[in-house]
Amino acid sequence: MISIAIDGPSGAGKSSLAKALAKDLGYVYVDTGAMYRSIGLYAVRAGVDPHDADAVAALLPQVKLGIRLIDGAQHIYLNGEDVSTAIRAEEIGMAASAVAAHPAVRSFLLDTQRGLAESQNILMDGRDIGTVVLPNATVKIFLTASAEARAQRRAKELAEKGQPADFATVLADIRQRDYQDSHRAVAPLKQADDAILVDTSSIGLQESFDLLKRTILAHI
Ligand code: C5P
16 A cells, blocks of 8 residues: 655645645545544533643543545544534644644544555645654655745635734744644654655745655655
């Protein structure tokens, strides 16, 4: 089976690119961030502080996640409810980043993530796919961009959605999430030694897509 691991910070274009590449290559796309987001959503709804490791761990036995592909798009189900849209809220991204720091949450998701790569060709994106989840992935990519470039894209996306946000606030959020993701004790965000670095700061989506596709095809 072929597995492509794409890791990198929030807003580098990972999920749009991973989704498009998986479709183009005929692989199954697995968005691991959506799994952490679903647990973050569950904690917020339960009134539990996502930073409280014990309280979040106590919720895990009540969480059942399901993943289904509908027209090639990954839908994620939290105890039977399709939460694919609800997990995209800014607040839930922060909660996801907080719950992702707890070892109990990471081990809860690890088997599911590895299991998905066993029987099919996949393209999986996240923060620790190349370092922890699939250390033997066929190709590992570390996709990044400067915090400013990522904040600019995020601010534009929010404006297009009719939720204009102050650039300085978006940039501060991105920096906070980067810090949280790269300084945690378990599975911190970092480039695997054998990952190929791709920086999209100064290239657009199409150019990034072409570059990634060429890079992947050269290695499989
Ligand atoms: O990629 P996305 O922004 O959806 O991920 C939400 C949060 O989940 C990230 O900020 C990160 O803290 C966490 N995450 C993780 N490991 C992964 C995927 C996501 O820690 N493999």
